[in-house]
Amino acid sequence: MSGLQHRLIHFESMMTVFFHILLISTIFVLIYRKTANGDDKMVFFTFSLLKICCGILIGFLYWSFYGGIGDTIYFYEQAEVLFQYFHGDRISFSSWVGFSPLNLSLAEFSAQYEPRTFFFVRCISFLYAFSQGNYFTMSIYLSFFSGLATWGFAYQLGKCCRMQKRAIYVALLFIPSITFWSSGLLKESLMTMSIYGLGYAVLMWKNNYKNWIYSMPILVCLLVLWQVKYYVPIVLIPILCLALFFSQSNFLSKFRFRTKIALFLALLIIGGLGMALMHPVFNSGRFFELVRISHDVIARNSSVAIIHFQNTENNILFFIKNLPLAWFTGVFRPLVWESFNAFSMLWAIEKGVFTVLVLIASFLSFKMKFNQTEKWWGIAILIYSSILSSVLSLATPNFGTLIRYEVAYMPFLWLLVLMTLNKYKVNLK
Template structure:
């Protein structure tokens, strides 16, 4: 594995530097442009918690464990939501190691995010060395993903946890075993992800379990056709997904669509018309949601389009989305060979994960800016699939390689 991963080692420092700069840039953006926001509130609330530590150690530990504490202290907190409070606790712990300095804490969070990205990149490169360039780009250098998963934001820890879970799943899928500390890390990351971004977990866990079960079944069914594999996968996935609906009140079948629709209406009401996607026929009806799903999937991946951008940040996002759209279209020819691909189950599972998460996040979070942050949970996986089979991506990589060789005098 060390020999295989030596090939991506030159990208370690550039990727680390990019994550650190992204985290600092995110902080500067909010300090000088957006003003009061999540990242700054997490910092301020973390400082309050650290002040409590020096006044009342028992009260501090009690709050970390159960959110309980002195009523006077609780009233000073801006956030009451459990997920936000969980991030405040993490912020407090990191700030204790950062001299209560926002910028040092930002570097810590960025490094955590980077290390998880580096880990999954190394692992994928070990198992899929022919896809090295796509791996490096998708998990280390996608601009929006690096930017929105760095610094003092929930996405830094959430994406790191997601990458750790997926890395251990790949080990299980390929080798069939994990050592004890990998199981421990997986459990910790599942706990972190549940408390920060439970909807990521609600999709990735059924996908992981389904893929492992289907792989085991297929070993005893060697003549299974591709269409039979897909139907088997979908049947098992739907079964596990029904079980997942019991893990969080927002997933209960009786209120799932209501949560999506009410979130949609809230974003529409609180956002400028040009900053949101409008789904005219969305309602608390499975038929309408199903019919809107393809467009929601496309919207989650590729909007805002160039003609929809109304400010500098949207324009930057739209340019990136246009590149992704071209990349995706150029990779569609790869679907013809999917049935014969040795890792077709993994590819199909990844597509389903991206599709489900994109659809429901887009419908419930139609604000362009918010969705660009939330989609970091599926965008690297989707871009990895498209870049892996895109001739345009390979052409660009070959062109860059040729330019590099000319600049260094054709040295390897």
């Protein structure tokens, strides 16, 4: 390669980086200007910068500390493979975007073996093409847009609960492990984008029932969630619908609270089963078997980060017997003495702080009165988080994996705890 060609390639690379910086900066400035309050502007600026830094740090963590091994590297490499097959006319455009079969062997493209991974890889292969294959540019984009969705939800929720704004911002934006592991070139970034995008659209629609334009992003977010983390919408949709209904319905006021709780749980079971049976994992009747298989595979490949559960021959008995420990693990572990490296120690300290705050909030909650909306959303968060924390902990008995998976539910537990503490503080004034 001649010196001129090398300089041209370098110039083209610099122009590409400049273009992406300009695009992200433009989007940032537009949203920054629409943020009315000065304090909110500072929070948005800090959080956006933090998310981008987290996306870059995740790349360095996997490329350097883990030696180029890990999910994010695999996703990137498979996205590259898929795009190169399209670029080299090995597959058609319709096959690339998903309108027709790929007709590739597993040896040629292994990501298609697992549907959720295949969906995510296909999505980021478009980002690969747009960013010209730069891993860190792709990571920054996913982190930034994941952060935008989170900010949009937190900002709207803060407008609905002005006295709780600081608690909302801390819980959703600045819990270290959650902010970090919802960034980068990982499925959790896309999942976070979808969950909070859904939350934002629901809040906007709730404020104006006649504006059906928000039904479109709701459907898109649910579709993406179903494809990338199917268990989240299976649990989330019935709980979200019931919480919206019970917190707003006046005709339920004539019933005692215990009766309403029984009705809520009955409808939740019916709705949850209806949602679950739409997915092959559940309608095949192999749910408990597949949880056990996932547990055993991950346990065999884990060492210091393994989570130990009691072993039984029967899959259903294994699930039931370990359910309490799985719930406790998903919410409160690792404990400080269970940490196995510097990263897990930081996470354990964070969980220790959370545990102390839970104990304080639980004690103070008996001294406060909660309105109907607060009660039902609190119940909804507890049920949603309990289901996900229990099943995910049992199916993935590895602390290194669990720290990423808990991004789906831990922000809402932090939200519940911090809002309870803040309510008590406000009531004292």
